[in-house]
Amino acid sequence: METTPIDAAFFGELFLHSLSLWWVIVPSIFLGLVVGAIPGFSAANTIIILLPFTLVMDVEVGLVFMVALYCASRMGAGIPAILVNIPGTAGAAATPLDGYPMVKKGQGQQALAISFTSSTLGGLLTTVIALVSMPVLARVGFHMHSAEMVVVMLFGISLIATIAAKNTLKGLIAGFFGLMIGSIGADHVYATPRGTMGFLELYDGIPLIPALVGLFAISEAFLVIEGESILSKHAQDRLVTGSWQQTFQGVRLTLRKWWHVTWTSLIGLVIGVTPGAGAAIAAFVAYQQSRAFSKTPELYGTGHPEGLIAPESANNGVTAGTLIPLLVLGIPGGATAAIMLVVMQYQGVNTGPRLFMEQPELGYGIFMAMFTTYLLMAFTILPMSRYMSRVTLVSTTYMSPLIIGFTLVGSFVPREYMFDMYLAFAFGILGYIARKTGYHVAAILIGVILGPLMERYMLVALQKADGSFTALFSTPLTNILWVALAASLVLPIFMKHRQRRREGVFAEGEG
Amino acid sequence: MASMRDSGEKRQIGGELIIPVMALMFTLYYIYSVIDSPWSAQLNAFMIGTVLIALVLAFLGYAAWEVLKGRATLGMSDLLAPYDILPRRLGFMVLTIGYLIVMPWLGFTLTTFVFMAASMLLLGGGRRPIVAVVSGLVMAAVALGVFVILFQKRFPKGPIEYLVQVLS
16 A cells, blocks of 8 residues: 655645635634534534535535534634623633623723634644644543543632632632532432432433523623623723724734743643543633733733633644544544544544554544634634624613523523523522622532533542542552642742742832 | 621621522532432532531621621622612513513514513613514524524424424
8 A cells, every 4th residue: 555655745735735625614614603602502513413414525525614613613602701701612611701801891802802813823733733743642642541530620620719719718619519519410320310309301410501601691691781781981982992903912912922822722632632521621721720820810800811811722722632532543532523433434434543544634634624724713703803892882781681592592402401491590590699799600610510520530430449549549640640730739829929028028128 | 708888887798698508408408319329429419518518607607707796787788789770680580581481382483582572671661662672573583593494493382483384
């Protein structure tokens, strides 16, 4: 068999070839943006609905369509998260923490530009890294077992403690209440119903979309009616008189923070490689780490650009990571990857190492299509930031009913249960009470999202070791992760202490 | 802590107690629901539940101390204020729950239209009724087109959905 040399010329040719597929990529980008922005309408859902079309397309065109849709939906989910505090998917749940406060300050255009730029850069960078280091990264995913995943989950859950820093007791109550809510459902070993209140619809656990839209969007709709607009008068004036300058400022600011984009997107890549882990975990972990090692952690949650860059870079870093176990090992890392596997198998394409030996132009071509998608997104989506941000000027008289109607519909879509709409409303009331009385809804949501995953990994790890907790310290990788977790929790305190001492010395010197 | 002070400068912490009380009640129910289950089902109840109960009791103790010392009251103004929009907010919540209750009878499209138009009229104080009705119509039509016709989602059916079914 004649083997294709994998060199610069090969990649150059692949790039030009994927550019020639712009007619698939550009419409997929716009479709992906829309489905990403609608809560409950993930890329996976859309690809399933459009599966009959993908199966009759040429395998390459079908895969490019799915990859472009997947990447764009990641970016699309951030748009409503920033503009109206509604994360389109769980992967964008950490985006409004700083994105929405920026909008409230009248920096919506800049926030969108930061989100688009960091998503694009994060996606481009991780795609390149994935292209050159696929075998190594695939091995990372292979070594991430349940014990390691317990520690990764703890990285995300420790964000609760970070949020609780402003008010320890209330923050921890919110976080642990979220973890408790996340424990609803049949247990993972014997399927015993727990805390389901007799509802069969809760046996699979708390569905994420109703929790997400309820805590963020519905509570927001009940809150914003206190004013005519979600923006202050000053912020409205700033937005109305805003020019392209705000977009350029957002781009410049993100480019200046290139190192921040790099390491947070790498977090996304590594978490994406791990089968079963997803963009939500990556975004929370990246946000927590970004805040932990920031020189200005006190600004997080107030509309700090770094707090927006971190989750957006990370959740786009996940996209490249998710494809690695699929293509290199033949193990789908998530729902979208699983559907891609179906299409590839239907078309008779082998996944795993043979793909790169027998059809390298297809294996590497998928990543090149991802690279091209991110590149085209920079030119097609970025100019829209100025106009998209105008959404926030709509009066709350119209905005609130639209938010409620839109998100309740979104919570119905994934499972098609009326129950989920009631559940979203219940979470909306919970979120409303929490926000009005000083409890952080993000802390509750982190618990709801990460709690069940943490429990599942913990149970598997314990069962492998006959119930012994030593399983959590049984491999070198686990221990490295434990040390990293401890360092990420302790180092910021140490750095802050040192900074205060320095400031004290300077103040004394000046005095 | 988020606080609201009345004229006597006392914090009103009644609203702040709702979440801890809900958390406590739910945790106790959760523990009750797994009391006879195998250890794997009880893991979270005891690992997370016991910590949560301790946190809630600490908060309740703190709140009781503040009230006994005369520094706080059990008022709920932080939850209910601003009072001038309270009727509209409650009305909006009632409309939302009404939307969900009525949907199985009237169908998705018609209820969406009624909910949108009624909510916009309520929040706008009855101003610009034509805009409210047109916005409701547009939203309901888009929802019908995208979710029912295009993506074939099985929303509750009513007169509009049956009409579309007959026509298609």
